[in-house]
Amino acid sequence: MVPxxxxxxxxxxxxxxxxxxxxxxxxxxxxxxxLHIESNGVERRMNSGRGFxxxxxxxxxxxxxxAEWLSAAGKPVVNVSSIPLEGVDFPRVITHQxxxxxxxxxxxxxxxxxxxxxxxxxxxxxxxxxxAHYASILAEQGRSCAFFAESDHEQKLARWVRKLPKPCGxxxxxxxxxxxxxxxxxxxxxxxxxxVAVLGSDFDDLIxxxxxxxxxxxxxxxxxxxxxxxxLLARMMAxxxxxxxxxxxxxxxxVEMLSTDTLAVADKRMxxxxxxxxxxxDQPIRMxxxxxxxxxxRRSMERRFRRSFGCTVAEQIRQQRINRARLLLASxxxxxxxxxxxxxxxxxxxxSRVFNELLGMSPRxxxxxxxx
Numbered sequence: 001m002v003p004x005x006x007x008x009x010x011x012x013x014x015x016x017x018x019x020x021x022x023x024x025x026x027x028x029x030x031x032x033x034x035l036h037i038e039s040n041g042v043e044r045r046m047n048s049g050r051g052f053x054x055x056x057x058x059x060x061x062x063x064x065x066x067a068e069w070l071s072a073a074g075k076p077v078v079n080v081s082s083i084p085l086e087g088v089d090f091p092r093v094i095t096h097q098x099x100x101x102x103x104x105x106x107x108x109x110x111x112x113x114x115x116x117x118x119x120x121x122x123x124x125x126x127x128x129x130x131x132a133h134y135a136s137i138l139a140e141q142g143r144s145c146a147f148f149a150e151s152d153h154e155q156k157l158a159r160w161v162r163k164l165p166k167p168c169g170x171x172x173x174x175x176x177x178x179x180x181x182x183x184x185x186x187x188x189x190x191x192x193x194x195x196v197a198v199l200g201s202d203f204d205d206l207i208x209x210x211x212x213x214x215x216x217x218x219x220x221x222x223x224x225x226x227x228x229x230x231x232l233l234a235r236m237m238a239x240x241x242x243x244x245x246x247x248x249x250x251x252x253x254x255v256e257m258l259s260t261d262t263l264a265v266a267d268k269r270m271x272x273x274x275x276x277x278x279x280x281x282d283q284p285i286r287m288x289x290x291x292x293x294x295x296x297x298r299r300s301m302e303r304r305f306r307r308s309f310g311c312t313v314a315e316q317i318r319q320q321r322i323n324r325a326r327l328l329l330a331s332x333x334x335x336x337x338x339x340x341x342x343x344x345x346x347x348x349x350x351x352s353r354v355f356n357e358l359l360g361m362s363p364r365x366x367x368x369x370x371x372x
Contacts, residue, residue: 008041020226025226062081083125104199107254115165118131154183179207192258194262203254221249224249322359336348
């Protein structure tokens, strides 16, 4: 018998559409499933009085009422929402917020920023979680982070942005909030990205291109989240007992656009060195090539580079290659050996060793994890 599955996820956002796409891909490969997509969430179905005729549900559960309605139906449910709800214990597949915060902090530090800020709604538990991780990572580096909690109040946001120490890297919960920050800067003569660089969570191509300058964002592994949620639901519908737990999926990396295309360092020579790395990391460059492009002693380069960017030249080259490789592994079917070549690694074996050191898994495991 073909199971009937309800996908209750808002499809008005790129995030929601990509998760639904991941569930659909799983259903097509492992089904068949008879699918119903409730693009406005389950509340509409609840309020309509329509009965529950599904064998399982993948849902973004955003309220206690939704959770209670789904729980009363007595069917398997997998939750893809990061919203914490007291007493709700459906298995969840969600983005790893600590890893997202690490990616954001890494991007701004690699651009030489010493001042940091965060914009989000503090009433949302998932925002609190991401900000806590972000502030903790920066505190370990001896940096503090300003928080703005009134993103829907344009005048307050404008005053806050004007008072920020410049240059400043601003990390935002969601691309819509990032757009508000960019707008506030433009309306007040604040240069983006030179005075304020803006990075949004969960890169949204449409919102990014609608902004000027286009907005950078962290690419969440939404298709993988959807696929893993589908696989988990299939096990539950087959009768397997799944203990309530969170499956956290790491983000894929940063999609860099103009809103973060800057180097906030006073040392112009180090800015030139970093620009050389960003332009050429996909080539087989090493310290020797960086020194040839920016002549000085090796010792001076290492000392000044670490002071400006918080890492060595070799570490920065390696991180840029890993970031590009993660995006290519997730978004293409290119052979892994070709991806290694495209990202500047000397061989697949070397890329695999770096992946294991930094991520605790091989490139093949990284690619297969969300497709299993």
